[in-house]
Amino acid sequence: MKYRNEYCIRLFLTIAFIVMSMVAFAQDMTVKAPSSVFTGQRFHVRYEVNDRARDFKGPDFKGFSVLSGPSISNSSSTSWINGQVSHSVTTGFDYIIQADVVGSFTVGSASCTVEGKKVSCPSFTIKVEKGQPNQNQQSQQNYAYGRSSQQYQQQSAEIDGNSLFARASISKSNPYQGEQVIIVYKVYTQIPISQFTIDKLPGNKGFWSEDLSENQTQVKQYEETYNGRQYQVAEIRRGAMFAQESGNIKIEPLDLDVLAMVRRQPRRTGTIWDLFDDPFFNSAQAVEKHLTTNSLRVNVKPLPPSPEGFCGGVGSFDVKGSCDHTEVKANEAITYTVTIHGSGNIMLINAPSIEFPQVFEVYDPENEDRISRSDNGVSGTRTFKWVLIPRSEGQFEIPEFQFAYFDPKLGQYVTRTIPSVSIKVNPGDPKAMQSVTNKSDIKVLNSDINYIKTRPVKLSTLASVSAVPVFLYVGLGLIVLLWLITFLILRHLQVSRQDVVGTRLRRATKEAKKRLRKAESYLKSGNDERFYEEIYRAIWGCLADKFNIALSRLSSDTVQECLIEKNVDAPVQERILETLRDVDFARFAPGDKSARKQQIYEEALQMIASL
Amino acid sequence: MIKSVDMKKIFSIFCFLLIFSVLSAQTPVQQLEAGNHYYEVKDYASAVQSYNAVLASGYCSAQLYYNLGNAYYRQNEIAQSILNYERALRITPNDREIQENLALANSKTQDQINAIPQLFVVRIWKGFVQLFSTRGWCIVSLLCLLLFGSDLLLFLFVNQYAVRKFTFVFGVVLLCCSLLTGASVFASRHHKTEAIVMATMTTMKSSPEVGSIDKLIVHAGTKLEVEETIQDWHKVRLPDGNTGWMQTSVLEII
Numbered sequence: 001m002k003y004r005n006e007y008c009i010r011l012f013l014t015i016a017f018i019v020m021s022m023v024a025f026a027q028d029m030t031v032k033a034p035s036s037v038f039t040g041q042r043f044h045v046r047y048e049v050n051d052r053a054r055d056f057k058g059p060d061f062k063g064f065s066v067l068s069g070p071s072i073s074n075s076s077s078t079s080w081i082n083g084q085v086s087h088s089v090t091t092g093f094d095y096i097i098q099a100d101v102v103g104s105f106t107v108g109s110a111s112c113t114v115e116g117k118k119v120s121c122p123s124f125t126i127k128v129e130k131g132q133p134n135q136n137q138q139s140q141q142n143y144a145y146g147r148s149s150q151q152y153q154q155q156s157a158e159i160d161g162n163s164l165f166a167r168a169s170i171s172k173s174n175p176y177q178g179e180q181v182i183i184v185y186k187v188y189t190q191i192p193i194s195q196f197t198i199d200k201l202p203g204n205k206g207f208w209s210e211d212l213s214e215n216q217t218q219v220k221q222y223e224e225t226y227n228g229r230q231y232q233v234a235e236i237r238r239g240a241m242f243a244q245e246s247g248n249i250k251i252e253p254l255d256l257d258v259l260a261m262v263r264r265q266p267r268r269t270g271t272i273w274d275l276f277d278d279p280f281f282n283s284a285q286a287v288e289k290h291l292t293t294n295s296l297r298v299n300v301k302p303l304p305p306s307p308e309g310f311c312g313g314v315g316s317f318d319v320k321g322s323c324d325h326t327e328v329k330a331n332e333a334i335t336y337t338v339t340i341h342g343s344g345n346i347m348l349i350n351a352p353s354i355e356f357p358q359v360f361e362v363y364d365p366e367n368e369d370r371i372s373r374s375d376n377g378v379s380g381t382r383t384f385k386w387v388l389i390p391r392s393e394g395q396f397e398i399p400e401f402q403f404a405y406f407d408p409k410l411g412q413y414v415t416r417t418i419p420s421v422s423i424k425v426n427p428g429d430p431k432a433m434q435s436v437t438n439k440s441d442i443k444v445l446n447s448d449i450n451y452i453k454t455r456p457v458k459l460s461t462l463a464s465v466s467a468v469p470v471f472l473y474v475g476l477g478l479i480v481l482l483w484l485i486t487f488l489i490l491r492h493l494q495v496s497r498q499d500v501v502g503t504r505l506r507r508a509t510k511e512a513k514k515r516l517r518k519a520e521s522y523l524k525s526g527n528d529e530r531f532y533e534e535i536y537r538a539i540w541g542c543l544a545d546k547f548n549i550a551l552s553r554l555s556s557d558t559v560q561e562c563l564i565e566k567n568v569d570a571p572v573q574e575r576i577l578e579t580l581r582d583v584d585f586a587r588f589a590p591g592d593k594s595a596r597k598q599q600i601y602e603e604a605l606q607m608i609a610s611l
Numbered sequence: 612m613i614k615s616v617d618m619k620k621i622f623s624i625f626c627f628l629l630i631f632s633v634l635s636a637q638t639p640v641q642q643l644e645a646g647n648h649y650y651e652v653k654d655y656a657s658a659v660q661s662y663n664a665v666l667a668s669g670y671c672s673a674q675l676y677y678n679l680g681n682a683y684y685r686q687n688e689i690a691q692s693i694l695n696y697e698r699a700l701r702i703t704p705n706d707r708e709i710q711e712n713l714a715l716a717n718s719k720t721q722d723q724i725n726a727i728p729q730l731f732v733v734r735i736w737k738g739f740v741q742l743f744s745t746r747g748w749c750i751v752s753l754l755c756l757l758l759f760g761s762d763l764l765l766f767l768f769v770n771q772y773a774v775r776k777f778t779f780v781f782g783v784v785l786l787c788c789s790l791l792t793g794a795s796v797f798a799s800r801h802h803k804t805e806a807i808v809m810a811t812m813t814t815m816k817s818s819p820e821v822g823s824i825d826k827l828i829v830h831a832g833t834k835l836e837v838e839e840t841i842q843d844w845h846k847v848r849l850p851d852g853n854t855g856w857m858q859t860s861v862l863e864i865i
């Protein structure tokens with residue numbers, strides 16, 4: 001046990017010491033120097049310590065000529081961020097070195113003392129290549145004005161293709177269809193350039209492109225090593241490209257013109273004018289050079305078969321769905337919003353198809369974009385808004401739906417589900433409801449049915465209602481019957497009117513009686529003459545009518561003839577004749593008439609009755 | 612002796628029954644009035660009940676069907692209301708209130724069918740026949756006949772030339788009228804077999820089998836003509852000429 005403990009303690013201390021020693025070297029020294037130079041080229045080597053340093057011991061630059069150094073510089077800075085004060089001090093040691101010989105040289109380590117501790121910087125290698133013959137003739141005076149000697153490579157009017165060219169680079173040469181790739185056009189130069197103009201932009205066939213360098217005010221510049229050489233790089237164009245079709249697509253090169261400031265070779269004429277050739281006076285010549293970038297070949301991979309809910313999004317996204325109201329009255333509008341946020345081809349995403357319940361009248365979605373373009377590409381938010389109007393009341397649900405996008409980093413589709421939203425629709429205002437009908441004919445919409453019939457209250461049996469009423473037949477029969485009767489009567493009347501003889505006969509007795517009544521009245525009134533006249537008429541009239549004798553032929557003889565014809569009994573015959581004689585006699589013969597009047601009257605009566 | 616005793620018995624029984632029937636149940640007229648009363652106080656369910664009770668006891672009238680149609684309409688049973696309005700119209704086709712209510716109820720149905728227009732003469736005739744109910748036509752035709760009869764008598768028994776001429780012409784006219792009105796009596800009684808769809812939504816099939824192809828969808832309240840009946844299937848024809856088969860359970864014949 002004891003041994004074990006001791007061993008542990010020892011181990012711990014060893015580790016602690018090592019760590020501490022490493023910590024002690026937290027203050028470290030860095031060196032800045034180019035990794036490859038040309039012969040005759042002058043360059044800086046700079047050592048930096050992030051604290052106050054003393055006793056700097058520099059390396060020996062074997063194979064190089066030390067033109068100056070080390071020069072010590074101090075800088076200190078204080079910054080106050082979020083209430084915290086931080087103070088930093090930097091000490092720098094500068095050398096100006098010139099490379100003479102071709103080869104690969106190791107620069108030894110340097111050291112200094114920081115707060116009593118020794119800090120050192122490891123050794124590094126510099127490769128020296130064969131430079132241009134002209135480079136050797138760089139005068140010292142170039143250096144004297146403190147310019148970075150790297151920039152002055154040429155002195156002739158000719159510009160070497162290796163010292164000034166343009167390049168196009170793409171972030172990914174085999175993207176997925178729709179994946180965002182960044183394409184950058186850079187000008188690599190070792191000589192100063194005053195301006196550039198883009199001559200011909202590459203076509204965008206097969207791509208959707210977004211320019212990311214639009215809003216840049218300053219051209220980005222930095223140093224970059226390419227093919228072992230140091231260049232000053234200017235980024236002239238940066239774009240985000242989204243492939244719209246799969247396959248092998250060639251991006252055309254970009255053409256541009258640059259104005260390079262080339263150092264004129266000083267002509268030493270030996271006169272005073274040489275002074276004017278001095279670089280102190282601006283003796284750089286502007287030379288126009290036409291540059292063409294390389295063309296790029298992109299191999300676009302097609303997307304795998306898409307799942308349900310894929311709306312064309314390639315990249316990385318977040319989706320949210322929401323509704324502005326969850327309780328609404330019928331015929332009032334609500335808005336359903338789907339927000340898609342992320343980076344990728346956000347502006348090429350289509351609206352997801354959502355099956356809204358039938359009760360809603362759906363209007364085509366509007367979309368709103370907020371896209372930001374940065375050096376890393378395109379990102380932002382796209383919002384889809386649907387206006388929905390429910391046409392009847394009830395409880396409804398906007399169903400959950402899927403939104404799928406392809407994530408090129410994962411190489412597969414990602415599906416997000418947007419949860420369903422419940423909407424409660426309350427009954428709408430009656431005024432609004434009236435305009436909705438199923439039929440196109442709305443002529444009688446605003447009227448109501450008529451009231452019930454309260455009078456007359458009558459009922460009939462079911463059978464009788466559908467049959468022809470009985471009274472039709474009854475009525476028919478009655479009418480026919482009535483008509484027949486009337487017809488017969490009228491006919492009879494007509495006929496009998498036409499029968500004169502018959503009429504006369506029928507009327508004979510009546511006539512006689514009428515006359516007798518008259519005679520009676522005369523008898524009573526004592527009008528003898530008249531009495532006899534009437535009697536006479538009555539008897540003769542009756543006889544004439546009964547026997548149908550014309551008045552002109554009327555006489556006793558004719559009467560007698562008729563009587564015999566009619567086989568009237570002899571006594572009756574006698575009586576009639578006697579009555580006739582009596583009447584005549586009474587009429588015309590004088591004498592007492594009053595007694596006989598009554599007798600005659602009765603005789604006449606009897607006679608007429610017997611006829 | 613025996614005979615008279617029997618007679619007495621029968622008579623007394625008859626009287627008893629008469630009194631009994633009068634006192635016990637409500638008469639149909641009373642039920643009808645009760646129904647009207649329920650309608651007035653907006654108790655439409657009871658009104659429907661009362662009216663249907665009258666119908667069940669074997670009595671009806673245009674007024675009854677109309678009121679029943681109204682009560683159903685108020686309960687939003689549009690198909691039933693249309694059925695009853697149609698029945699009322701068959702009794703009194705010239706009643707404006709029934710026609711208006713039927714038009715309103717029809718506007719609430721879902722099917723809008725483009726009816727084939729009938730021949731002009733057919734339409735004229737139908738319109739003419741609908742001027743009166745059957746009873747009305749009976750009265751009119753009897754009147755016409757009466758007039759014709761008197762005219763004929765005048766013609767036969769009056770000798771004046773002018774009178775004869777007039778009565779002759781008039782008589783011919785009246786004869787035509789009588790014949791026309793007589794025909795109307797029977798025409799007004801004759802109706803095509805028609806039915807109303809009662810089910811909310813149903814299909815017209817191509818043959819009278821449950822599994823046959825559906826030809827059309829029809830909704831409640833649509834009026835159809837029934838051409839034929841086989842077992843429990845009706846062959847129906849829509850106003851636009853389409854025919855099909857429907858089960859008797861989904862229809863109710865007017």
